[in-house]
Amino acid sequence: xxxxxxxxxxxxxxxxxxxxxxxxxxxxxxxxxxxxxxxxxxxxxxxxxxxxxxxxxxxxxxxxxxxxxxxxxxxxxxxxxxxxxxxxxxxxxxxxxxxxxxxxxxxxxxxxxxxxxxxxxxxxxxxxxxxxxxxxxxxxxxxxxxxxxxxxxxxxxxxxxxxxxxxxxxxxxxxxxxxxxxxxxxxxxxxxxxxxxxxxxxxxxxxxxxxxxxxxxxxxxxxxxxx
Amino acid sequence: xxxxxxxxxxxxxxxxxxxxxxxxxxxxxxxxxxxxxxxxxxxxxxxxxxxxxxxxxxxxxxxxxxxxxxxxxxxxxxxxxxxxxxxxxxxxxxxxxxxxxxxxxxxxxxxxxxxxxxxxxxxxxxxxxxxxxxxxxxxxxxxxxxxxxxxxxxxxxxxxxxxxxxxxxxxxxxxxxxxxxxxxxxxxxxxxxxxxxxxxxxxxxxx
Numbered sequence: 001x002x003x004x005x006x007x008x009x010x011x012x013x014x015x016x017x018x019x020x021x022x023x024x025x026x027x028x029x030x031x032x033x034x035x036x037x038x039x040x041x042x043x044x045x046x047x048x049x050x051x052x053x054x055x056x057x058x059x060x061x062x063x064x065x066x067x068x069x070x071x072x073x074x075x076x077x078x079x080x081x082x083x084x085x086x087x088x089x090x091x092x093x094x095x096x097x098x099x100x101x102x103x104x105x106x107x108x109x110x111x112x113x114x115x116x117x118x119x120x121x122x123x124x125x126x127x128x129x130x131x132x133x134x135x136x137x138x139x140x141x142x143x144x145x146x147x148x149x150x151x152x153x154x155x156x157x158x159x160x161x162x163x164x165x166x167x168x169x170x171x172x173x174x175x176x177x178x179x180x181x182x183x184x185x186x187x188x189x190x191x192x193x194x195x196x197x198x199x200x201x202x203x204x205x206x207x208x209x210x211x212x213x214x215x216x217x218x219x220x221x222x223x224x225x226x227x
Numbered sequence: 228x229x230x231x232x233x234x235x236x237x238x239x240x241x242x243x244x245x246x247x248x249x250x251x252x253x254x255x256x257x258x259x260x261x262x263x264x265x266x267x268x269x270x271x272x273x274x275x276x277x278x279x280x281x282x283x284x285x286x287x288x289x290x291x292x293x294x295x296x297x298x299x300x301x302x303x304x305x306x307x308x309x310x311x312x313x314x315x316x317x318x319x320x321x322x323x324x325x326x327x328x329x330x331x332x333x334x335x336x337x338x339x340x341x342x343x344x345x346x347x348x349x350x351x352x353x354x355x356x357x358x359x360x361x362x363x364x365x366x367x368x369x370x371x372x373x374x375x376x377x378x379x380x381x382x383x384x385x386x387x388x389x390x391x392x393x394x395x396x397x398x399x400x401x402x403x404x405x406x407x408x409x410x411x412x413x414x415x416x417x418x419x420x421x422x423x424x425x426x427x428x429x430x431x432x433x434x
Contacts, residue, residue: 043265043306046314069403070308073349077302077311 003106003115004030004056006064007099008049008071012036018065018099025164026103032056044074053082061087061112063119065099087112091119101187104164108171121188146175146210148203150221158195162225166190169220173213177205184217230329230377233288235433237281240297242429244274250425257418261405265307266418273305273313291324294338308403309419312346312359319345332370332377339367339384350402357400357412359419362391366427378431385424385431392420 005022009015015035022031034052037043056062064079066072072090079085089112091098098119105118154162170177170184177184180193180202195201205213220226247254251267258266277300284292294317302314323341324330330338343363352358369387373380395417400406405417 037306038304041306042263043269044310045306046303046310070311073308073311076349077315080315 001058001060002029002109003060003102003112004032004058004062005099005102005106006032006034006049006052006056006062006075007095008044008052008064008075009033009035009067009095010042010044010071011067012040014067014095018096021096022099022103025100025161026107029103029106030056030058031099031103044071046074046078049074049078050081053078053088057084057087059087061089061115063102063106063112063115064088064090065093065095065102065119066090067095089116091116093119097188100160100164104167104187105171105185107164108168110171118185118187121186146205146214148214148218148221150201150203150218152195152197152199152201153221154224154227155197157197157199158190158193158201158225160191162227163187163190165220165226166217169216170213173205173207173209173216175205175207175210175213177203177210177213177217179203230331231290231335232329233290233293235329236290236293237284237288239430239433240274240277240281240293242433243426244278246425246429247271247274247422254418254422254425257416257421260415261400261408261412262418263307263404266309266422269305269307269309270313270422273301273310276300276304289324289326289328290330290338291321291326294318294321294324308350309422312350312419315345315349316342316363330377332373332375332380335377335380336367336371339363339370343367352402355398356402357395357398357405357417357420358402359417359423361395361398361417362388362420362423362427365391366423381427381431385428388420388424388427392416392424395420 007015007018012035015033019031019033032052032055034048038045053062064075066075075090079088082088101121102115102119106115152158167185167187167190179190182189203214203217247270251271254267255264258264277297280296280300298314298317298321302310320338320342323338346363347360352360354360354364365387366384369383370380373383397413399410400412405412
């Protein structure tokens with residue numbers, strides 16, 4: 001079981017498009033579109049949102065991404081009527097970026113709070129400011145072999161799909177992992193690095209499974225990050 | 228009649244539906260200026276759905292039962308921000324009315340205040356944000372100041388809501404689609420404040 005997502009948009013096409021994009025990076029996560037009014041118009045439908053909450057919740061909870069203001073109002077109203085409101089969180093996040101980040105994190109089996117944090121993680125400017133607080137490997141860890149430097153070979157750089165592979169891999173280990181100084185478990189921060197082909201990329205890890213995490217990332221890099 | 232009973236509540240809602248149908252183009256025109264041009268259509272769809280469901284109520288419903296039916300119907304049929312906002316308002320009003328068979332002036336003030344508090348909580352808007360709160364809050368205050376006569380309280384609420392709606396015209400919007408316009412929203416009346424005025428005027432005119 002994983003955390004599910006609900007995408008609430010004024011437009012059915014936007015909701016479906018966000019689901020299509022996020023699902024590509026998180027094939028096993030339940031991502032449910034709740035866009036448009038009941039008769040297919042522009043607006044949001046309480047009934048659709050309510051039904052989507054029920055469909056997306058496997059028991060581990062639901063993160064809700066909304067577009068414009070009244071989508072939030074409708075989602076909050078549906079939350080008031082939900083059977084298990086304690087398992088539903090409305091993310092304060094941009095709908096596309098937030099959905100992708102949440103989906104990738106949910107795919108790794110993360111908790112509801114962790115998926116919410118992933119959605120609400122602020123990209124690029126705020127990520128820069130927050131970077132110093134990200135865990136950075138100390139020299140002792142480096143000696144333990146938990147540093148890896150590679151030259152990025154992917155033709156289009158570390159774009160969304162390979163970045164998602166990296167985030168999933170890093171998230172699978174009990175270790176703090178950074179990529180060029182930012183949290184490698186944060187989809188938005190990894191994407192904000194804008195790593196192009198040929199870039200020298202440095203991974204550092206600390207913690208219980210630091211060596212395993214670096215070994216897994218090395219294997220993933222050797223495999224072109226799944227491309 | 229001393230107080231406002233379920234039959235009165237039903238006549239009021241029927242009057243609101245008729246007024247919304249008659250003035251939907253006007254409400255939508257206000258929304259076209261500063262929003263997304265659907266307020267009148269959306270409210271009309273909601274209240275027409277309410278009319279269809281009033282049939283299902285028993286012969287002597289309580290005011291609370293009528294208000295709750297309006298709430299659940301608006302929430303699921305309106306489709307824009309007005310759905311959750313008015314839906315929440317009517318739901319909180321229904322809860323405040325409880326199973327009382329009729330409302331006196333004090334009961335009316337409780338119900339109006341609960342509706343206003345529901346809108347404030349849902350929309351997180353304050354006075355002067357150029358929203359329906361700018362019509363609701365003076366209406367609640369005026370009803371509370373009107374004394375023990377329920378008809379006088381209704382009339383005072385309607386007059387204050389109308390004035391509150393007019394007073395949104397010079398304001399800069401801080402909520403909803405209109406907030407994207409900044410200074411360009413100045414000079415336009417908020418459509419939600421105007422529909423609030425319509426709803427409360429219908430209440431004052433319902434015998």
